[in-house]
Amino acid sequence: MSSLNNHKATTEPRALASGCSRSATFASRGARSLTVAALLALCLCGLGCARNIKLKPLPAAKGGSATVKVELTYNRNDQVTIKLQAPAPAAYGPEFTAYVAWVTAPDGKHATNVGRIRVEGGKGQLVTITPLRKFRLFLTVEKEGDVMQPGPQVVYEAPKEIEW
Numbered sequence: 141m142s143s144l145n146n147h148k149a150t151t152e153p154r155a156l157a158s159g160c161s162r163s164a165t166f167a168s169r170g171a172r173s174l175t176v177a178a179l180l181a182l183c184l185c186g187l188g189c190a191r192n193i194k195l196k197p198l199p200a201a202k203g204g205s206a207t208v209k210v211e212l213t214y215n216r217n218d219q220v221t222i223k224l225q226a227p228a229p230a231a232y233g234p235e236f237t238a239y240v241a242w243v244t245a246p247d248g249k250h251a252t253n254v255g256r257i258r259v260e261g262g263k264g265q266l267v268t269i270t271p272l273r274k275f276r277l278f279l280t281v282e283k284e285g286d287v288m289q290p291g292p293q294v295v296y297e298a299p300k301e302i303e304w
């Protein structure tokens with residue numbers, strides 16, 4: 141019996157030293173390459189999971205431009221980054237103090253104030269989140285930033301419904 145055990149002990153390392161170890165090494169390299177390729181694909185997807193949208197100025201707008209970047213977050217919300225290059229709100233009248241970003245569901249029935257955009261030196265930015273997968277976005281100029289309903293001074297809007 142001990143000679144059989146010795147025979148196994150001496151033949152298994154030889155088998156591994158022959159072609160078996162080469163195929164195991166090749167399989168290991170293939171698995172590593174596949175893992176690296178999968179990680180690279182995930183990274184590229186993460187970089188490509190954003191939409192950039194140029195907002196359309198409406199007749200009330202007094203020049204400038206606005207862009208929106210929408211990114212899907214880990215929590216399945218949409219992170220919305222609005223960049224605004226525009227005159228101070230007071231350019232619309234001395235009573236106006238803020239630009240306000242609004243999001244509505246596609247039916248447009250209820251608008252939600254998602255934040256005030258402070259403009260200094262002609263530039264402003266807001267980063268906010270919405271749980272909506274489909275929504276419309278627009279900017280108004282308001283007397284206060286904490287208003288609950290949009291006023292009539294709509295200055296920029298997304299050219300179409302934003303869908304993620």
